[in-house]
Each structure stands twice: as structure tokens, then as C-alpha cells.
Amino acid sequence: MPRTRRLTAAATAVAALSVLATACTGQSGTAASDDPNQEVTLNFWHGWSAPSEAKAIEENIARFEKAHPNIKVKVTGNMTDDKINQALRAGGDKAPDVVSSFTTDSVGKFCNSGAFSDLNPFLRKAGIDKTKVFPKTLLDYTQFNGNQCTLPLLNDAYGLVYNKDAFKAAGITEPPRTWSQFVEVAQKLTKPDGDSYTQVGIMPTYHGYETTPARLAAQWSPKYFDADGKSNLAKDPAFASMLTAQKDLVAKLGGYEKLEKFRNTFGDEWSAEHPFHKGQVVMQIDGEWRASMAKEAGVTFEIGTAPLPVPDDQAADYGKGYLSGTIMGIASGSKKQNAAWELVKYMTTDTEAVVAFANAIHNVPSTLAALESPDLQVTPEFKTFLDIARHPKSSTTPAQADGGTYQLTFQDLAYAVEKGDVADIPAGLAKTGRQIDTDIAKAK
Secondary structure (H helix, E strand, O other): OOOOOOHHHHHHHHHHHOOHHHHOOOOOHHHOOOOOOOOEEEEEEOOOOOHHHHHHHHHHHHHHHHHOOOEEEEEEOOOOHHHHHHHHHHOOOOOOOEEEEOOHHHHHHHHHHOOEOOOHHHHHHOOOOHHHHOOHHHHHHOOEOOEOOOEEEEEEEEEEEEEHHHHHHOOOOOOOOEHHHHHHHHHHHOEEEOOEEEEEEEOOOOOOOOOOHHHHHHHHOOOOEOOOOOEOOOOOHHHHHHHHHHHHHHHHOOOHHHHHHHHOOOOOOOOOOOOOOOOOEEEEEEEOOHHHHHHHOOOOOOEEEEOOOEOHHHHHHOOOOEEEEEEEEEEOOOOOHHHHHHHHHHHHHOHHHHHHHHHHHOOEOOOHHHHOOOOOOOOHHHHHHHHHHHOOOOEOOOOOOOOOHHHHHHHHHHHHHHHOOOOOHHHHHHHHHHHHHHHHHHHO
């Protein structure tokens, strides 16, 4: 089962982290004075909750403890960013020394506030060249302004999961590669039924689970900020193009109100009742976990995977997608940072550990070596997402001092555009950009 990442969670984390700048005064890097060879117990907090995920964590920790018999790890799972932040503020022996979070959108705040220690000194001391260990995009979303306060712990790539049987029934021989092909295929696969549907080719509205503005925008390769760090929403035509294309697709599939009415009949995203599993949706924008989840749910149709389509004028870049993932860091208030670094180093850079964890929970590995490991279990469906992760044009949303707030602001505009509440998209982007600049200035 995957990890749910919602921008609302990022917003909560940002609010909670705002007080940490004055609360966290830990040591970091070469300043850490604890002896990692002494007997020590580390508190490790993470957010995984499914039994299979918790088991995979425990197995990874057991391997670490075998290699480091002097270090014991007390693991606490199912921890939200809000709970983690409260514990970091409180400090003390029960606070986490090492933290894993799903909220990559909060990295800028984690680094800017001082909640997590800069790992650059640890990396240098260990002789690790991070640029040769991790893909560039993953390094981009785990640091802010040169402060590498987190490292990647597995990776998520977003693409298209589709029902091959429905494609064959409609006479469609391959997944769409360009946006115009995507629109054509989505229309052909949509079956209206009065004021509802028996099937839609794609649920294009932004509330359609993983169909978020940021993941769609990645196919246009946008630049969120200019060289001066100011919002680029109004200046980069990619944003207006994406918003216009999505709104046009919504209209061609029946309109916002009709689609939303149908969407409200869908089952839970993480259950067997997911609309893709039930055949209500033919193409699903999703991560690498969806195909395995669909199989576990007992679907009777053949599953296909492919990259998301790209704008027609970027056809040569087909294969790219949006990347995200889990992050891991050391609490700046911890007095066991050298020992904590041993755990972080093992879980994020040890190829065997990364591959074993990726195999266990069906996520994309987060190191260059693990991506190429012969021990990585690769199904045809999973290979698509490995290729997306490797694609040089795949991208992510950049870290900022306000964490994920700027994405929420953009998302609110996208919601308003698709509903028809904002007709002048350029004006809406300009206004949103000004708000983003104001929020970031306050966060700094």
C-alpha cells in the first residue's frame, strides 16, 4: 500500500513548523560530539501504518542492528507530521532522533526552520558524493538553499495506469502519448448514462485522487520561480496552457458538475473499491503502487501502464513525469546525531537496504545504484515507473521557505478555474503569483 500525500497535510506541517525556528537548537554535522560506537538507543519515527509496510521497516531495522550491534532502534510508526512537530518542540529523551516523513512539500520549512540538521557535513565526513548516489530531482526536493536537511528514502513516480481490456473493446491499440491523443482517447472511452456515466475514460477533475495540478503541470515542464525567486506563474506560459487544457478536457467529458457528481460515487482511494478497480474509470493518473494494488483487489482485466501524455509541442519529451517520495532526516535537537547518521546513511544509501525496502512496499528506489540493481523486482507494469524516474525531463515541485503553501495557493486557483469561477486565467495567475510572493516573504 502506498503513502497518501496530500497538500493539506503539507499545510498543517507548515503551520506546525513555523514555531520551530526558535525551538530547535541542536548540533549538526562535524559539530556532533556523540560516539556512534557506544551503546545507544535511537528513537525513529515514521508514517507508515499498513502491516506490510511496518513489517518492511522492522526488517530493514533488524538488518541495520545486525550490522551495528551497539545501536538499538526504537521504532514508532503511523506518526503524522503534526505529531512529529509537537514532539520536536517538546524535546527530551522521548523525542525522535530520526524522522521519516511523506511530506516532501515541507522540506523548505524543515530546512529553513532548523527543525532538521544539515546532512552535508555528515556526507562529507563519510566521503559520500551525493550527486553520484541520488538522482538530481530527488536531491532537489530534499534540500533548500544548499541545506541538505533530508535525504530521499524511496521515490514515487507518477504515470498512467489503464484498463487494457477497455482499450481493446474501444479499438484503441496503444496509450496516448500527446495531450490531443489523450483527449481523443478519453472521449472515446467515456460512456454517458443520462446525467451520469457507466464509465469515464479519465476522471479529469483535480479532486480525482492523484490528478493534482502539480502532477499535471509537470508534463508542461513549468518553472515555478524565476532567477530572483519570484513566482513565475504569470510569466511561464506552461501554467496557463495546462489550466486551459485541463478545463477543455473537463468540458469535453461532460462538464464539471456532471463529472463531480459521478466522482462522488467512487469508493475509497486506498481500498478495493477504487473506481479503477471497479471499471468506472479506464485511465487513472497514479503512482507505481496502483497496478499491484489493483491486482491485490482481484481485478479481472489486464492492466497496462504508461507515462502521462505530454503537450503536443513537447512530443519529444514523452516519458517524463512528476516525482516525489519519502524523506528522512535527523532532528536538530537530538544529542545522538552521529549514531542517528549511521541509521540515516544505511537506510538511504545502502543499495541492499534500499532495494529490499523498495521490493517490500512496491516503491521506486531512491539511489542510482538501486535503480540498476539486479535484485530489484521489476514487473512490466513497474518498469514504466522506473523509466519515468530515470527520465532526464522528469521533475518535481521546488522547495520553498513556506513549504507547500505556494502549491496550495496554485491549487486553489486551479480549482476555481475548472469550476468556472475564474474565467481570466492570465489575470488569475498574476494575482496568485503576487500572493505566493507575499507568503514566501513572510515565511523568510
